[in-house]
Structures are given as structure tokens and as C-alpha cells.
Amino acid sequence: MDIALTYNLKEKDESKPPDYFSEFDSQETIDAITSALRKKGHNVLPIEAGSSNLLSYFKKNRVDMVFNIAEGRAGRYRESEIPAILDCLNIPYTGSGTFALALALNKAATKKILKAEDIPTPRSQLFSRGNEKVDTTLKFPLIVKPNFEGSAKGIASSNVVATPEELYARVRELQKIYKQSILAEEFINGKELTVGVLENGSTIILPILEIDFSECSGSGEFFYSWKMKEFQGNKEMGLVPHFYCPARLDKNTERLVKETALKTHRAVGCFDISRTDIRLSEDGVPYVLEINPLPGLNPKDSNFPIMAYAAGMQYEDLIETILLGAFKRRRG
Secondary structure, three states: OEEEEEEOEOOOOOOOOOOOOOOOEOHHHHHHHHHHHHHOOOEEEEEEOOOOOHHHHHHHOOOOEEEEOOOOOOOOOHHHHHHHHHHHHOOOEOOOOHHHHHHHOOHHHHHHHHHHOOOOOOOEEEEOOOOOOOOOOOOOOEEEEEOOOOOOOOOOHHHEEOOHHHHHHHHHHHHHHHOOOEEEEEOOOEEEEEEEEEEOOOEEEOOOEEEEOHHHHHHOOOOOOHHHHHOOOEOOOOEOOEEEOOOOOOHHHHHHHHHHHHHHHHHHOOOOEEEEEEEEEOOOOEEEEEEEOOOOOOOOOOHHHHHHHHOOOOHHHHHHHHHHHHHHHHHO
16 A cells, blocks of 8 residues: 655754653654554655645645554644545545544543543543632642643643642643643542553454553652653653553453443544553542543554553554554445
8 A cells, every 4th residue: 555654753942842842753653653564565655744735745646545643733633633634635544533633632521521421530620710719529639731732741740739729820830831721630549551442343452551650759750740751761860660561450450441441442432543541549440531542653662562562463563453444444
């Protein structure tokens, strides 16, 4: 097949906040996906999705499929940019469509869907003005997050707040930086888990990945903050989480967590691939934190490939499975 790989490349720009390009992909990831597709016999053309002539390019150059990992440049619905263009031109692409991508990037809206589907998610409150009265049913500590960001942007250990005063202060700080509503949700003590779902005509739920932060205590980080994600593995900073895949769970809990991830995947309307982040509470409830329809695919560092490797897949097989899932869905 003739495949176009659409992506946004990470950049260096000291005029931007440190986490500005965190959602974008490294050259290593782009090269790895390109190589994997070529090894499977496909013709591949990588295309930077920030190009202003993307629409005219696809009008002039028809391809069999687009392998899309582009996060989009700007706006609350930025991850839907490339799929919207491709839908207009009737060009098939991998992964979720415009609705699921826009929904998943809106944390508060996603939580409404989860609640409607009886999927556990931490209780929360959205702060639009920044001075709303705190919901008395919320139990501190709370964790504060920008509502329309991914890749842990805007999330630090200081986002976990113990009092209303701390909450308001952090909400105002984040609103000033990110110019958007801020979500505060109950911080769930428990195991950090993430679950990958693949669809290629049938549904594959990958082995659950458990991230243990107990050895990171000296860093002051104790969950997947932006610093933890960005500098993961840095021993000098103490950011050395331990990964267990499969996770250390009994069979019944494993089944419950996997069912929760699959139910989330379907409730949000994802196609082909997703990764659901879950906090397993101390009393065994799998609380969904968020779902990522465009999970990272770096062959060395990203969580999704780690889960695929634990399932016995090679990197090339993972990329081909995503591609064939989209192809079968299109034909179906």
C-alpha cells in the first residue's frame, strides 16, 4: 500500500513554555514507524502535519491509507484537524475519528460520558472563572489539571492540593498559563495502571502495565506528572519508575481493569487503538483518569509498545496491526 505518515515533530523554542511541544513526536518515533511500515512492504511518505499546503497535497496525491499520529497545532479540538481534512477528501486513516479525538481531549466532557456509562472516574469540578464555590462533596486531596491538554501538560506534583486555598491558587496559576478551564478531581491513592486496546477485526486487550513510583520519592514526584513523563529514566533527577507488565494483579482484578478499559474505548468511540489510564484504588475500584486515542508509539519509551512487547509482538507487528485494523474497518 501507499501510506502517508502524518505527524507533528517536536521542536525547540525557548520562547515557549517547557511543555509546549510535549504532545508532539520525536524524530526517533517517526523514523521507527516509517521503517516498520517499509519492512512490511509498504511505500511510505512522512508528512509534517503543520504544513500549510496539506489539503492541496492530498488533493493532488492520493494514497491508500494515512497512518496518523498528528496531535494538531492549536485549539481545543486540534487532534481532529488531520482526520477532518481526510474525511473531507474521503481518504482512510488509522485511529479514531474527529469526534472521539475531540472528546478525549476534553477531560470534563469525557468524564460525563464515563459517568453515563457507569464507568468509575474520580469525582471532579470544572473551574471556568476560577472563583466558583468548591463542591462540598469533593474530598481533598484534589489534583488540578488543564482541561484541554494531553501528555500531562500543566501537571506537576504541586497540583495535588490539600485545602481550598491551595486549590484556588493553583487554578489561577494554570488559567493564567493555559487560558482555559481547569479541572479539579479527587486524587486516588492506589496503583497507576495503563491498558492498551487494539482492534484489527477482532479486539486485543494488551497486558496491563503497572507503573510503580515508589523509587521516585526523592524527586518529589509520585505520579505521572509532566516532569515524570518528560524525564522518565533520569537517575540524577530520581525519576526512575519501575514497570511491571503484566501488572501485579489477581485474575479477578485483571479482568475488571481490562473490562473497564475496553468499555471506555467503546464509550468514547475510539477506533483501532487507545490507551486508558487507570488508578486502582486501595479498595479495588478501577478509576478511569483519561483515555488517549493517540498514544505514544516511541519504540523504546512509550507505554503502548511496552504492553505490545509483553504480548509477544514485535514493533513492526504492532504498527502493521494498527494499519490493518483501519483497513479492515474501512472495508467493513
